Amino acid sequence: MRTLKVSIGLVLVAFSALILVQSFSFHYYTKYGPGSGFFPIWMSGALLVLSLVFIVEAILGKEAKGEEILPRGKSLGYILASVAGVALFILLVPPLGFTIPCAIMLFLMLVGFYRWYVSIPLALVSSFALLVIFQSLLGLSLPVNALGF
Amino acid sequence: MDSISGLLLGFSTALQGGNILFCIIGVSAGMLVGILPGLGPVTAIALLLPVTFRMEAIPAIIMLAGIYYGSMYGGTITSVLINVPGEAASVVTCIDGHAMAKKGRAGTALGVAAIGSFIGGTATVIGLSLLGPPLAKLALGFGPQEFFAIMFLGMTMIMGLIGKSLIRGMLSAALGLTLAMIGMDPMSGALRFTFGEPNLMDGLDFVVIAMGLFGISEVLLGYETINAEKRVERISKLLPERDEWRPTMGAIGRGTFLGFLLGLIPGANAVIASVLSYSIEKKVAKDPSRFGKGAIEGVAGPETANNAFAGSAMIPLFTLGIPTSPTVAILFGAFIMHGLTPGPALFNENPTLVWAIIASMYIGNAVLLVFNLPMARLWAKIAFIPERILYPIIVAIAVVGAYSTSGSLWQVGAMLVAGVVGYFFKKVDIPLAPLLLTFVLGKLMENTFIQSMIYFGGNVLGFFARPISGTILILAFIVLGFSIVSAWKGRRRSLGSDTEV
Structure with a gap:
């Protein structure tokens, strides 16, 4: 520490x-x-x-022993996945629009807990739901691509 | 306008269909964030703020205020049932609340907390209704000198009271003030510290910073303990036994009074209210050894105090235009975003808005009483939502929210940086509350200071020549002095560990 x-x-x-x-x-x-x-x-x-x-x-100051800066193992993986997910989102939105980068971000955060064939549809559906809720229902403008998603 | 006609006007506005709906949505969202660990009122209000961009000001602020006091109710549920506080102001409730739950009395713990919260919350809204207009009138006579003094007092209080070390509290406050300097200087129009980045011209966005520091960092920390098992206690009888009513009502009365007083003090927070209430209850109890083993006063007092605080903390916001705690600071930002300046003039210029919000708080507290007495079991089920689903949703909503503050991915990046900074700051016990509060108030502090200095002809001692600003500043220096002395002697006791409430 x-x-x-x-x-x-x-x-x-x-x-x-x-x-x-x-x-x-x-x-x-x-x-x-x-x-x-x-x-x-x-x-x-x-x-x-x-x-x-x-x-x-x-x-x-006294240094307490056994305190780690970052956790090990799976927990570290979850943390890195969420930070990387947001970073990837920022990079991928300009070429791809909102829905696909958001789904990739969600997939990265979910895949540590669920199998890939559960995570992928879950991420895609949630991402699309966010688009509908925020853009159509709440009237916010999201960074969509030329095709509207 | 006097309080009665103001309230009538307020109720006639707040009871309109759309407004009452948003009040219920707000308090439900508050319950939800209270129950869900890792999601506090600052994050929740910041997350929902972009949603209100297209809304009218009155329903928007009614909803956001509802999140604040609603979260105080919800926090109890997880403290009692699974021994994990849903938000920081319910930390002490874990002690006796969970002990009661283990004895099979979870329902009673939740019941007295709901009753206390309702009494504390409603009593302080009555206080706001009665004290608001005269205080606002008084504050209309304040100049920049007085406002600067009050903000300075708030800053010294939050540095002195929060976190484990005075140095780190001061460090956090100084960082908040420095970050607030980024962007255009409103006095001279000069661009400062933008490093050629057009997104920084208006300064860092406080919604983005708040979501990062409090929301993203909390998710990252939460992932460290995500696999810990939750054991949920069952809810049975909701009301206390006949011989318990007297001590319970005593604790509720003391909690109301304490929370109300603390809400008026700049720099205090709801955690301080609940912790102090707990120690007072322990002192006045005939048999203090019961505490920690399921004493009913140990739940009733603190839960009342934190709700009373939440109501009373609106008083400085409405009458002075100064937020005194991080959550109120976010509400302050919500006012600004909707083109309103909270402060003494608001009572005269926009009485419909002010009274509608106050009236909505009566309604909201009544709705919350229903949520928490007959419907407590239903809400408790939400505590079962697993974090592995919850966290991705929080992050995704935060990303959308950050983007929509200015339609720029730059803001998403800023939020991510703030989140990582918050995560590491929490690890080394640098408190985040002073940072957010001084960040929100920074430009206002600078402006009022410069205006005062121009008024005084450059003589700093001019502050002490005015009775109100002088007294407040002396008080602030006394607070600072005490904090330094107790830090020096190593006697600092952390009252409110870092918190967002």
Whole structure:
């Protein structure tokens, strides 16, 4: 867990430093009062300091044994499948429209629990149902392809 | 408009066919998310918010508010029956609620929780009806100085009260404020931190962030324990024994009062209400050793307190326009999305809307009482829906919702990133509630601060020259001081572990 804490701390340090550096390109103070750089400088500065303290705390703190950052085995598979499913959805929607990428995403999340010949129809039917509910019944515009799905 | 004529107007609007239907849909959805572990009110409201884009403001907000207080009722059911809290405010209910269930008294536990929830919920809506108009009138005289002070107090409270470490609470709040700076600066029109990305011009979308941080991360965490077996206890007699009515009603009375008070305080949340109520009940009980073994007050008090809190938390939203907890922050966003600015002016400018929502809360609480007394067994069946079906549905709806906030896949990606960030933050105990609250309030805090500074001619001490803003800020610094001292001495006790309610 210490590795995770330090890594999160480092990402936050990098992010706050980036914002802080950019903040200086805005006016800190104008003749009327604080400018558009005032708040960002203080906030990202505070975030930077707090992230550093967080890292120090993580390094000095006691480390509980046996705590893993990620689970092992099947649970890890389920987590990765859902993250990959959403990522694939984002990539596949522009060429394929809504229904097929959504079905692929659902399939990836279902196939760990059900056999493939159950997962595929389940994913397709649910995906199509979502299209009908959200587009036809609720009037939202979904990213459909030229054929309308 | 006084409270009585306001309420009459409200009921005449809320009882119209469409509005009452959406009230029932809202409270049913609330029950559902309350019962289903892994799905809390923030996620549910964020998920259903895009659905309301095409709706009128009144039914939309009636429905979304219904989800909030409805979830407080539903959370009890899984706590009692399977010892898993459906939402965070029902965590303490597991202790005595599940103990009662093991003794074959699950029905009674659910029964007193329903009665307490109804009394607590309705009493605070009465409070809102009576206190709303005068408080709004008072708040009309507030300037940006007072608003900044109140938001600052809320921020220090949430940092001080929530999570295991003050540093991590502050870190979370600072991150929320920094993320809020992304996009166009409303004061000067300057584009800040967009990195040339046109999707960032309006800033990060709070619905997308909320769904990611609270919804997706919860699904990812849920997959870690998905194969754990659920044992469901049976429901029998719903009402308490004759000699139990007195202590039960006492606990309900104390819970109502406590929840109502806490709802008014910026930065408090429903978990704090239920946890405090539990410890108060344990202190006033003649025989505290019964607690943990199925004491009826241990269910009645906390369940009343969290519902009273949910009603009372609407008061700062309606009268000041300031959300005090993450769920109310999402409701705040819903108002904005429908072109309304919650706050003191709303009572004058749009009395029909305000009173219709308040009236719908009376109706909703009555509907929930029916749902939870005669129909408790029916709802309990929902707890059987397996997560392996539930999670893909949540993710798919979240994806559709994120896409429809601006018709862009970019938002889906932002939600996924927020979800993964939330997942890892939860692992290292960085609380998410301060992040969401400061993120929603960030721009408003910046604006009110800059306006105040212009007013004071650049002198920060000007805040202390005004009685109201000065007092509130001093209070905020006292809270901060106490939090630092208790963190230093290592005496910090986590009241509300990180939560979305």
